[in-house]
Amino acid sequence: MKRMKDRDRMTRLADFLFEVGMLRKTPRSGYQFLGSGSESVADHSYRVAVLGYVLADMAGADMARTVFMCLFHDLHEARTGDFNYVNQIYNSSERDDALKHALEGTGLEDKIFPHWEELEECETLESKLAQDADQIDFILNLKEELDLGNKYAGKWLEAAVQRIRTEEGKKLTETICKTDHTDWWFQGPPPSWWAKRNGLDNDD
Numbered sequence: 001m002k003r004m005k006d007r008d009r010m011t012r013l014a015d016f017l018f019e020v021g022m023l024r025k026t027p028r029s030g031y032q033f034l035g036s037g038s039e040s041v042a043d044h045s046y047r048v049a050v051l052g053y054v055l056a057d058m059a060g061a062d063m064a065r066t067v068f069m070c071l072f073h074d075l076h077e078a079r080t081g082d083f084n085y086v087n088q089i090y091n092s093s094e095r096d097d098a099l100k101h102a103l104e105g106t107g108l109e110d111k112i113f114p115h116w117e118e119l120e121e122c123e124t125l126e127s128k129l130a131q132d133a134d135q136i137d138f139i140l141n142l143k144e145e146l147d148l149g150n151k152y153a154g155k156w157l158e159a160a161v162q163r164i165r166t167e168e169g170k171k172l173t174e175t176i177c178k179t180d181h182t183d184w185w186f187q188g189p190p191p192s193w194w195a196k197r198n199g200l201d202n203d204d
Contacts, residue, residue: 132169
């Protein structure tokens with residue numbers, strides 16, 4: 001890391017953005033045990049940020065702070081990789097150090113790291129909403145896998161639901177668990193749309 005100290009801020013920002021791109025190539029490892037489903041850390045982080053926005057809106061909380069914590073909550077995994085629950089029994093990682101080293105020299109240290117600390121301490125409403133957003137993204141994936149026939153996803157779903165901290169998160173999770181993951185697109189068009197796709201000229 002000593003050699004990085006000689007690089008100017010713009011170069012370190014370029015380094016940082018290349019490093020963020022590594023999250024696209026970093027798999028979430030829990031799906032190895034589930035037997036179906038897959039995603040990268042970048043895939044996960046995007047919807048977590050959207051969920052943070054939604055939950056903060058529901059709670060009347062600070063949206064910017066909540067989304068900020070969600071956006072960077074797994075950034076350290078560009079260096080550490082993703083440890084699932086079995087991995088964590090036998091392995092540990094220096095997450096704080098990984099994030100500090102990623103930010104060093106970018107000028108973002110004092111902007112991003114305090115939000116990471118707030119998330120880890122999990123005492124503010126915004127941090128609890130961000131933690132819920134992290135779990136609800138996983139719950140959405142588990143519900144989809146359950147709908148597609150993976151019975152083990154149901155067991156995982158029961159456990160994941162217990163981790164939700166806030167009332168807003170619990171309300172959203174309850175609805176997610178009752179909603180078919182295809183409804184948003186399958187139930188949207190009128191029934192005649194499906195028939196018309198083969199060229200028939202049906203009335204609406």
